[in-house]
Amino acid sequence: MRIQAALVERAGAAFTIRDVDLEPPRDDEVLVRMTAAGICHTDLAMRGRWPEKISPMVFGHEGAGVVEAVGAAVGSVRVGDTVALSYRSCGGCDQCTGGHPAYCLRSDLNMRGTRADGSSPLSLDGSAVFGNFFGQSSFATHALAYQTNVVRVPAALSPLIAAPLGCSVQTGAGTVLNVLRPSPGDTVAVFGCGGVGLSAVMAAVSLGCTVVVVDPNPARRELALSLGATDADVTGAHHAIDTTGRPDVITRAIGALRRRGTLALVGLGGKAEFDIMTVMYNGIRIRGVIEGDAAPATFLPQLIDLHRLGRLPVERLVTEYPFTEIEAAARDAATGKVVKPVLTFG
Template identity: 45%
Template structure:
C-alpha cells in the first residue's frame, strides 16, 4: 500500500515527506494506522549519527489504531488502540527472564533497518528503506511485530500516548522497575527533560522523601517542582554535590543521570551516599573515573538502564492507569505539532523550547 512518510536520506539531513510503499503484515505482524508519534532524542541521534542505514523512516514512539493483523497474531485485533514500543526477539535468555530491554538481538532488531525475518517492509522507487525500532512511526501507517504492540485504554487520547513507548517509560521505569526505591529514600535526577521529569513523577509515586531535580534551566526546574521534586538545583549557580549532601545529610540513595554530560555524570556519582546506586540512561561518551575513590571505596553501583528495564505490555498500561488517576501527569511535558511540522518539532526539542514534541499524523 502507498503511504506518506518522513524519509531521512542521509546523515544530518532534514526529513522529506514522500510517498513510499509499505508491505503487507506477515503472519506475526500488525498493520497500524498511526495517529501520532513522539519525537525522541534517539531519533535525532539516528538522523545525525547514523544509527541505522539510510534511507530510513525514523520514529519509534508511535500510537495508533490497528487496521489488520497477521494470521498468527493472538493478542491484538483490528480496532485496538495501541502504543508501539521497541523490538525484541522474545526467545533469548534476557527476554525469557523478563528483561527484553537488553535482548541479545536488540541492536539488530531496532537499528539494523530490517524486520526480524531479515526483510524490509518499506520501499521507495523499488529500493529498500530502513525500518527503525521495528516500527518507523513517522508515517501514516506502520507494519510491526506483535511484540512491539501494546494495547492501551481506548478512553485516553491516543495522540498523547506515543511517548510512553520509549522516553517516558525510560525515566519512569528506571525508578519503578530497576531501582524500586524504598519508601522514604532519596533520589537525585540529573536533567529535567522528558526522561528526567518522568523519573521525578515516578519517584513521587514510589514515596521518595527527597526528590532532587538538577538542571541549568529555571523553567524546567519550576516544572520539576510542580511534578513532584522536593528540591531543585541549578547547576550553573550552586555546587551540586555539596548542596545534595547537605539536603540529604550525606548523599542520595539513588541517582538517575539523563544528560550524558561527563561532568554531570561524575556529579551524580559523587553525590551518592555510600552504597548508593546511579543509573546512566543518556547517550554518554567516554569518561575517566577514579574507580577506587569514585565507586569502589564507598560500595557504589553504576549501571546502565535501557528503556527503563520495562516489559512494555505490562508497564505502559500501568503508566496509563497512573495518568488517569492524576498521579503521572506526563501531558504537562508535551506539545503537539502537525506532521508537516516535524522538522520544526526537532528544532524546538534541540533548543529546549519543547520538552516532549508529539507530531499528529492522522
C-alpha cells in the same frame, strides 16, 4: 499501500515527508494507522549518524495508533484495537523469557533498518526505503510493528499520552519503579530534566521520595519543581539518575551519592571516567538501564493506571505538532524549547 513517511535521506539531513509504498503485513506483523508519534532524543541522535548504506531511513519509535490489519500468526491484538508501540524484542532468548526483554540478545532488531531477513517493507519508486526502527518506524501515517512491541491501550486514552509511554516515559519511570525501587523518604537525584528525567521525577514523587533535580534550563527546572521536585544542593542521595550521558555530569552524580548509593545511567553517551577509589570506598553501585528494564506488555498498563490516578501527568510534558511540522518539532526538541514534542496525524 501508499503512505506518507518522514524520510532522512542521509546522516544529518532534515526530515522530508514523501509518498512511499508499504507492503502488507507478513504473518508476524501488525499494520498500525498512526494517530500520534513522540520525538525522542534517540531519533535525533541516530538521524545524525545513520549509515549511508541503509538510507533513506524512516525513524520514530514512540508510536500510537489503531490496528488496521494483522498477520496470521498474531494473536495478541486484532483489527480496531487502539495500541501504543514500544521497542522490539525477539521473545525467545533467555533475557526475554526471563522477564527482561529490554536486554534481548537480538537487540539488533531495533537498529538494523530492515526486517531480520534483510528486507524492507518500504519503497520509493521501486527503490528500497529503510525503516523497522525499534520495530515500527512511526514517523509515517502507517507502520508495521510486531506482537512483542504492540500493546493494547484504552480507546479513551489520548494518543498524545499513549505515544510517549513507549520509550521516554517508560525509560524514566521504569528506572525508578523497576530498577532503583526507592523507599518512601529516600532522596533521588535526577540529572537532566528532559522527557526521561521528568518521567523519573514523577515516578519518584509518586513513591513519596524527596526528588532533587539538576538542569541548566530554568523552564525545565521550574516544570520539575511544579511536579514535586526541589533544586536544593545535591548531597547524600540514596539514588541518582543520569539522563545526559555527559562525563562531567556523571562524575557529579557519583559525588552526590551517599555511601552504598546507586547511580543509574540512562543517557546516550560515549566514554566517561570516574575515580575508582571513590566508588570502591563508598560502595557505590553503577547500573546501566535500557528502556527502564520494562516489559512493555505489562509495564505500559501500569503507567496508564498511574496516569489515571493523577500520579503520572504525562500531558504536562507534551507539546503537540502536526506531522507536517516534524522538522520544526525536531528543532524545538534539540534546542530544549519543548520537552516532549508529539506529532499528530490528521
